[in-house]
Amino acid sequence: MKPSHSLLIIAVLLVLTACSSSPSSSPSGSSQTMPTTAVTQPTADQPAVDPNAPKQGGTLIFGTPQEPAILNTLLTTSSIEDAVTSLFVEGLVQVNDKGEYVPVLAEELPTVSEDGLVVTWKLRKGVRFSNGLEFTCEDVKFTMEGALSDLSQVSTSGYSSIETLECPDPYTVVATFSEVYAPYLRLFAYIVPHDAGPLDQMETWAYNQKPWGTGPFVLEEWVAGDHLTFVRNPYYREEGKPYLDKVIIRVLPSREVGIQLLGTGEIHALWDITEADLATIEQSAGQNVTYKATVTGENELLVLNFGNNDGSAPADPATNPHPILYDLRVRQAIQYAINKQMIADTLLYGKVKPGSTVLPAGPFACPQPASEYNPERAKALLEEAGWQVGADGIREKDGMRLSLKINSTSGNLLREQTEQVLAEMLKQVGIELTIENMPSDVFFAGGESDGIRDTGKFDIILYTTGPGLDPDSHLFSNYSSARIPTAENDWAGANFSRYINPDVDAWIDEAAIVMDQDVRKELYCKVATQINQDLPRIFLYERLSITAHRQEFHNLTISPSFVDFAWAAQDWWLDQ
Amino acid sequence: MTTYLLRRLLQAVLTLFVVSLILFGLISVTPGGFMTVYAEKSDMTAADLARIRANLGLDDPVPIRYVKWLGNLLKGDWGRSLTSKRPVLEEIGSRLPNTLLLMSLMLICTLLVAIPLGILSAIRQYSWLDNVLTTIAFAGQSLPVFWFGLLLIIVFSVLLRGPDGKPLLPGSGMYTLGEPFSLWDRIRHLILPVTMLTFVSAAEYMRYMRSAMLDVIHEDYIRTARAKGIQEWVVIYKHALRNAIIPLVTLLSLDLPSLFAGALFTETIFAWPGIGRLYFTAALKNDYPLVMAILTIYSALIILSNLLVDLIYAMLDPRIRLS
Numbered sequence: 083m084k085p086s087h088s089l090l091i092i093a094v095l096l097v098l099t100a101c102s103s104s105p106s107s108s109p110s111g112s113s114q115t116m117p118t119t120a121v122t123q124p125t126a127d128q129p130a131v132d133p134n135a136p137k138q139g140g141t142l143i144f145g146t147p148q149e150p151a152i153l154n155t156l157l158t159t160s161s162i163e164d165a166v167t168s169l170f171v172e173g174l175v176q177v178n179d180k181g182e183y184v185p186v187l188a189e190e191l192p193t194v195s196e197d198g199l200v201v202t203w204k205l206r207k208g209v210r211f212s213n214g215l216e217f218t219c220e221d222v223k224f225t226m227e228g229a230l231s232d233l234s235q236v237s238t239s240g241y242s243s244i245e246t247l248e249c250p251d252p253y254t255v256v257a258t259f260s261e262v263y264a265p266y267l268r269l270f271a272y273i274v275p276h277d278a279g280p281l282d283q284m285e286t287w288a289y290n291q292k293p294w295g296t297g298p299f300v301l302e303e304w305v306a307g308d309h310l311t312f313v314r315n316p317y318y319r320e321e322g323k324p325y326l327d328k329v330i331i332r333v334l335p336s337r338e339v340g341i342q343l344l345g346t347g348e349i350h351a352l353w354d355i356t357e358a359d360l361a362t363i364e365q366s367a368g369q370n371v372t373y374k375a376t377v378t379g380e381n382e383l384l385v386l387n388f389g390n391n392d393g394s395a396p397a398d399p400a401t402n403p404h405p406i407l408y409d410l411r412v413r414q415a416i417q418y419a420i421n422k423q424m425i426a427d428t429l430l431y432g433k434v435k436p437g438s439t440v441l442p443a444g445p446f447a448c449p450q451p452a453s454e455y456n457p458e459r460a461k462a463l464l465e466e467a468g469w470q471v472g473a474d475g476i477r478e479k480d481g482m483r484l485s486l487k488i489n490s491t492s493g494n495l496l497r498e499q500t501e502q503v504l505a506e507m508l509k510q511v512g513i514e515l516t517i518e519n520m521p522s523d524v525f526f527a528g529g530e531s532d533g534i535r536d537t538g539k540f541d542i543i544l545y546t547t548g549p550g551l552d553p554d555s556h557l558f559s560n561y562s563s564a565r566i567p568t569a570e571n572d573w574a575g576a577n578f579s580r581y582i583n584p585d586v587d588a589w590i591d592e593a594a595i596v597m598d599q600d601v602r603k604e605l606y607c608k609v610a611t612q613i614n615q616d617l618p619r620i621f622l623y624e625r626l627s628i629t630a631h632r633q634e635f636h637n638l639t640i641s642p643s644f645v646d647f648a649w650a651a652q653d654w655w656l657d658q
Numbered sequence: 659m660t661t662y663l664l665r666r667l668l669q670a671v672l673t674l675f676v677v678s679l680i681l682f683g684l685i686s687v688t689p690g691g692f693m694t695v696y697a698e699k700s701d702m703t704a705a706d707l708a709r710i711r712a713n714l715g716l717d718d719p720v721p722i723r724y725v726k727w728l729g730n731l732l733k734g735d736w737g738r739s740l741t742s743k744r745p746v747l748e749e750i751g752s753r754l755p756n757t758l759l760l761m762s763l764m765l766i767c768t769l770l771v772a773i774p775l776g777i778l779s780a781i782r783q784y785s786w787l788d789n790v791l792t793t794i795a796f797a798g799q800s801l802p803v804f805w806f807g808l809l810l811i812i813v814f815s816v817l818l819r820g821p822d823g824k825p826l827l828p829g830s831g832m833y834t835l836g837e838p839f840s841l842w843d844r845i846r847h848l849i850l851p852v853t854m855l856t857f858v859s860a861a862e863y864m865r866y867m868r869s870a871m872l873d874v875i876h877e878d879y880i881r882t883a884r885a886k887g888i889q890e891w892v893v894i895y896k897h898a899l900r901n902a903i904i905p906l907v908t909l910l911s912l913d914l915p916s917l918f919a920g921a922l923f924t925e926t927i928f929a930w931p932g933i934g935r936l937y938f939t940a941a942l943k944n945d946y947p948l949v950m951a952i953l954t955i956y957s958a959l960i961i962l963s964n965l966l967v968d969l970i971y972a973m974l975d976p977r978i979r980l981s
Contacts, residue, residue: 141835143835151739152741152743157743159695159696160695232709232713235696235713237699237701237702237706238703238705238706239701239706240701285738290742291742291744306749306752306753306931306936307756307936308832308929308931309835328836330835332835333931334929335830335927335928335935336926339829339929342811342829343830346824348828521689523688523689523694523942523944524689526694526697527691527694528691528693528694528697530691531689531691532689533689572704572707574707
């Protein structure tokens with residue numbers, strides 16, 4: 083070989099090494115070395131020998147496959163944003179892990195006047211924001227004005243019913259409602275500090291990207307697309323808390339990557355796992371990985387269309403009914419034909435409960451008997467409804483085949499498997515189910531974009547929904563006849579079934595203006611029972627909120643309200 | 659020359675205008691729309707939705723929205739992201755250094771690998787070395803990027819462990835979180851993504867280099883140079899390479915805009931916070947001011963780099979006259 087060529091080859095090799103060499107040792111390979119700035123003052127509830135006692139200090143890394151874009155509670159749009167804000171935002175009340183309202187920035191739950199119109203709060207004294215300013219009634223007033231302001235992106239339901247909100251002294255809030263608003267507690271679940279900025283310039287607030295609050299942590303650094311670092315709020319009111327020095331929210335490209343990083347210990351917890359990931363998580367148990375799961379109150383469910391699927395979107399389906407599904411007997415037959423337990427056991431590894439009620443969890447839970455799996459009964463009902471088995475095993479009536487289409491979001495393996503299992507189950511009783519999925523943007527598109535749900539261009543759709551803590555808004559928008567989306571009402575509402583039951587309407591309306599929570603619970607339970615008789619929806623299984631974490635991460639408790647993964651972040655600690 | 663330049667610049671502006679018009683049209687017909695996220699919240703009233711839609715500027719018909727967008731752009735206002743409310747240039751600016759770092763390292767490595775290997779492959783045509791290199795180059799061009807990236811992660815971040823039991827190379831992010839700045843840590847995080855990008859793009863450059871070199875090597879002037887008794891390496895590097903490099907300059911100039919646009923797959927697989935991922939999430943959320951800004955800047959860069967190619971050509975090859 084000529085000298086020139088060997089030179090060339092050496093050069094190439096050098097370059098190759100420079101660009102892709104794998105170093106055999108690494109001086110900084112550990113991701114777990116923690117800063118040694120732990121608070122040293124021992125607290126009373128922290129005896130030195132107890133291994134279960136919380137340890138001070140450490141940096142906790144929380145992985146999430148979604149990235150927050152904005153941290154102003156009045157402008158957030160995604161669930162990860164609500165989750166991350168719970169590290170620093172507190173309200174007068176919050177929901178604990180048992181689904182109960184507990185006072186946070188208030189000394190106790192508010193007193194309510196006899197007529198239900200005047201709500202009086204006593205605020206905790208001496209609470210400070212992380213910028214040192216004291217929290218007072220002025221901040222509560224500002225938050226309400228913020229929610230009602232023009233640029234706000236939160237719902238004004240409830241806030242618009244507040245006639246006046248007064249501060250007789252800095253620690254007393256008196257809210258006077260113009261009409262009774264039963265779920266009034268949720269209106270006080272977050273606080274935006276009054277010095278955040280002028281309301282008519284909310285979009286340009288520095289607070290949006292560099293917020294502060296009364297919660298245990300405060301945002302120190304936000305590297306877009308990569309991570310958010312939270313440090314201790316120096317003014318946090320509980321002595322010795324939070325235990326952790328830092329919480330880092332790390333943005334990950336996907337859940338799969340997150341599960342990997344959990345195994346290698348590069349992250350301590352992973353937000354929002356799906357039920358289908360649980361098997362993988364359990365396989366990683368040897369790597370010190372475990373999970374916390376709680377029911378969310380949401381169901382994976384089927385929405386059955388009472389109206390014609392031709393896009394005429396009638397406000398009353400009786401004027402243009404669905405040729406197959408408007409008949410109650412067909413809807414009953416579909417529920418009898420579905421083996422929900424089998425779906426839960428095989429597709430979800432037995433980790434979930436089959437769905438049976440619109441209100442599975444929370445203070446308004448209304449358990450209902452599980453639906454019966456009985457194909458023979460399904461067949462009998464279909465016969466009774468006039469659907470006779472045709473030549474290919476699919477039933478027919480007056481020349482029409484008993485063929486239905488199911489739509490859902492594409493790219494979700496679990497949903498696709500569920501649809502196939504459903505198609506197989508329905509085929510056993512002579513119903514043909516064809517599957518047509520679409521990207522979630524298209525599936526969830528509104529009526530103005532010709533979305534199938536609003537315009538009623540579907541037979542059956544499969545997705546997840548359910549009430550939050552207070553069922554008021556969910557039951558109203560999903561089951562009240564006032565909430566059938568039509569072009570006339572600007573496609574408002576989520577009663578996609580076009581379900582009309584005057585009793586249900588009346589119970590929902592009454593429950594919204596009664597202050598006695600026991601009476602409300604009774605009314606909502608009537609609604610839940612009636613829904614199971616009328617079957618505008620069939621509940622397949624109860625969704626879980628799951629957070630996977632490493633064993634060294636202690637005191638992670640998730641609340642059923644789904645988004646508040648950091649509702650008690652002050653109690654988190656790391657075993658190092 | 660000046661008239662040529664002016665004419666080309668005028669054309670560039672017109673092209674950009676048409677491109678932005680088409681882009682805006684395409685974005686506005688994508689189904690879904692930004693309002694979907696609000697409509698999912700059950701307690702939103704119709705009045706709330708109408709107010710939010712008006713605030714986001716989604717009320718107007720598409721042509722009016724375009725005119726407003728263009729008018730603001732001419733005043734230098736690119737608008738604000740619908741999700742983060744930050745000015746879109748600020749959003750882009752926060753990601754740009756990351757993308758520039760990744761992509762420029764990739765281009766440098768590509769050139770350093772592809773040019774020598776391409777030359778070697780050409781002057782040793784049909785040797786075992788040439789066969790091996792050509793096969794690898796073929797593989798590099800045919801491999802699906804995401805598959806290759808995952809393969810690298812599985813091998814270097816999962817299977818292979820360093821002496822401390824930690825993964826040999828980090829498979830995601832730009833640096834180890836919670837640790838002070840360390841240059842070595844940064845370099846370690848760059849190795850896998852840069853390797854992947856370099857492998858794929860060097861394959862393409864090498865094949866161009868090889869065929870350009872082969873064309874030139876059989877030219878008369880090379881034979882003449884050799885006949886004059888000039889040393890072989892001088893013939894290759896001084897006489898042949900200068901002529902063979904021209905197609906590569908074209909390729910390189912056309913690749914320059916990607917320095918800005920980043921690499922969607924690579925950034926997604928390796929959790930690299932660059933423009934590619936910013937664009938992807940913005941597109942998913944129908945955040946049109948952000949999407950429009952990234953696409954418009956990218957289009958402008960492509961048009962400019964095309965102009966640049968033509969100008970460089972005239973410099974490299976005196977036979978070409980611009981008129």
